[in-house]
Every structure is written in structure tokens, then in C-alpha cells.
Amino acid sequence: MPDTVKFELVSPERLLFSADVESVVVPGTEGDFGVLPGHARLISTVRPGVISVFQGGKVTDRIFVEGGFAEVTGAGCTVLAEHALPVAEIQRDQALQAIQDAREDVEDAKDDETRKEAMKTLEVAEARLQAVDVVVY
């Protein structure tokens, strides 16, 4: 059994990240899950959150995704996400502003449909702020 997993992060526009890594932690809808070599075949949806890539026992890359889904096979893990951004590139004040905007949108929403949309945006915005604020160990 190989001792690395092939991790790929794909957006519709291009292949964002592709490398053989030690392990990777993906924020699944029903909880985070770590992928090590030989993981069972799994398809899961992904909630807005941070994907952590582990190399040599340390987190080497932290990438924020706005949701999507993940496919895990014995050989690797592929995450398909429409929008992804390295955590280091998130601007804290911009994230705060986005939350405020989203909150206002939720309040201003006139019907259920737009409110649901706005709630989703708010959720993403809050997850983005959390991604910046969480301490990495």
C-alpha cells in the first residue's frame, strides 16, 4: 500500500491543487473527515470550510472552499469545489464586511427563496471568517 494519498482540488475553471500528500482533512457536511492511504471509497458533500493538507506531520496547506463534494477512492481524494481560496489570501476585514452584507441581505429578503439564498451566502461568509480566525497548531 502506498504511504501517500493523491489529493486533487478541482474547480470548474482549472485544476487548483494536485499533489501526493500524507493525509488530508476535508470538511464534510456531516463532519470533518481525514483521508489516509487506503481509505474506503466514499462520496460526500462538502460544507463551507477549510481543507487541511498534511505533509510530514504538519499542516502545509490550508484551503478555504465554499462547498462542493469529495470523492475518495483507495488511491486518492478529489474535491470538486466551485470556489476555493488559500486561507492565507483571505482578507479579514473583507470577510467581516461580507458577513455584514449577507446579514443585511437576510433581513431585506422579501420572500423565502431570496432569504434562503442569503442565508447560504451568510453561512459561507461566516465560515470564511472562521477560517482566518482559527489557530493552526
Next chain:
Amino acid sequence: MPSLKDLKVRINSVKNTQKITSAMKMVSAAKLRRAQGQAEAARPYAERMERVLASVASTVQRRESAPALLAGTGKDQVHLIVVMTSDRGLCGAFNSSIVRQARRLARELRRDGKTLKILCVGRKGRDQLRREFANEIIGTIEGVGKPRLNYDEADKIAQRIRHMFDRGEFDICTIIYNKFKSAITQIVTTQQLIPFAPAGAANEDADPELASYEYEPEEDAILADLLPRNIGMQIYRALLENAASEQGARMSAMDSATRNAGEMINRMSITYNRTRQAYITKELIEIISGAEAL
């Protein structure tokens, strides 16, 4: 017989046109390369999406509780046709071939007594369809892919379609676009978007690997998340194909326009030279006969 000056003016104007067409050809060659690159970059996502979708869909279809985006509404009364064309002309038969296909499909549906709705992406398609289907066109989306086509634009169109479907405004959605084969060949493609037919659905039973996944959350929830995303992806892909096709069509149209202009210039230069010689000969004869008369 046109005067020498007239001929000169015409030659110059054709020369100017030729300069424009050859410049346009080079511009679209560069844009084509970029569009092809983008289409190439979108492939990994599309492939994986397709594979996952095929495997999830195969398990759900067996249980016959498939969501409406996959199974349809059970009716086929109201049809939505999304016609994808370009905003600009001068690209050969690119737009008219799409419109021709759209018109044929629309007439067929109309004859069968179905209700028809048309959503135009791109100005050229609307302009050409407006005459016959003015009441059926429910909207036009313009300026797609400027300056650069990105996924958000495609998703916005997809969102609009999804909202309409959620409100029960149509039963079946079809998109018409040009599939890029080469710079000279584009294939008009009609693809059914809703209900969606996974590409690998026919032979999934032959592939036992597909069904061996664990799902988290269960299949239905994943599918409910996946299908809307897939619509966005399908539209993005169609737009990419269309963008590449448009540039390809424009390139070959401008290539032949440049060639035609060159031929025209040659022909007119010959006429110009002949006329000039005729004038000289005429003047010589006049001088000689004048001298002889003395």
C-alpha cells in the same frame, strides 16, 4: 468604362477591408487558443462530476425515488429551449446554423401542440428568432464571456433556469449550442438538460466499481446537491464550447474574406493597368495623328 481614379479608389477601399479582415482573423486566432485552453482546463472537473453523478444516479434510479431534476416532472407539455449564440456577427454561419436548428425544434414542438419558451443567450440569436417567436422569448442574456468567461456567469444562467424549474414553469429543458470540433468544423448540438440523462447511465451495470461507494449523507441528499451543480457545469461547458466555436468560425470566415479581397484586388489591378495603357495608347495616337496632319 470607369475612369482611372474610380478604379484607384475602389482598389484602395478593398485593400482597407482586407487589412481589417486579416487583423480580425489574427485576433480570433489568439482568442481561439485561449478559449481552447479554458475548455481544456474545465475537463478534469467535468469528467469527475460525470463519474460521481453516474455512480450516484445508478443507485438512486433503482430505488425509484429520484428527484425531479433527474427523473423529470412526468409531463412533457412545457418546453424551455436555451439558444446559445454570440453577441457579435461576422463569424460565418455560426449563429445562423444554431438558429436554424432552434427554429426547426421550435416548429416541431409547436406542431405537436406543446407550450414553448425560449431563453436566448447572446444577442444574435434573439435578433434572428424575434421575428417568428416574439411571444415565446422569455428573456435574453447578453454580454456573456466579457472580458473572460468564468464559472459564475454560467452559474447565474443555471440559477435562473433552476428557479424556473422549481416554480414549475417548464417540464423539459433543452440547450442548443455549437460543439467545437476544429476551426473549420463546428457541430450544432442539442442537449437535454432537464431531466438530466447521465452519459454513462446505459452501461453502469457492467461496471461494478461504480456502485461500491459509501455515501455521506445518503444518496438522495448527495444527488439533491449534485444535480443543481451539474446544471451549472453543463451550461459552463456549453458556453466554453460555444466560445471556441465562435472564434473558430470567425477565423475561417475572415480567412476566406481576406482571400477573396486579395483576388478582387488582383482582378481590379489588372483592369486598372489595362485602362492606364489604353489611355496612354490613345494619347500617343492622338499626338501622332496630330503631327501627321501638320
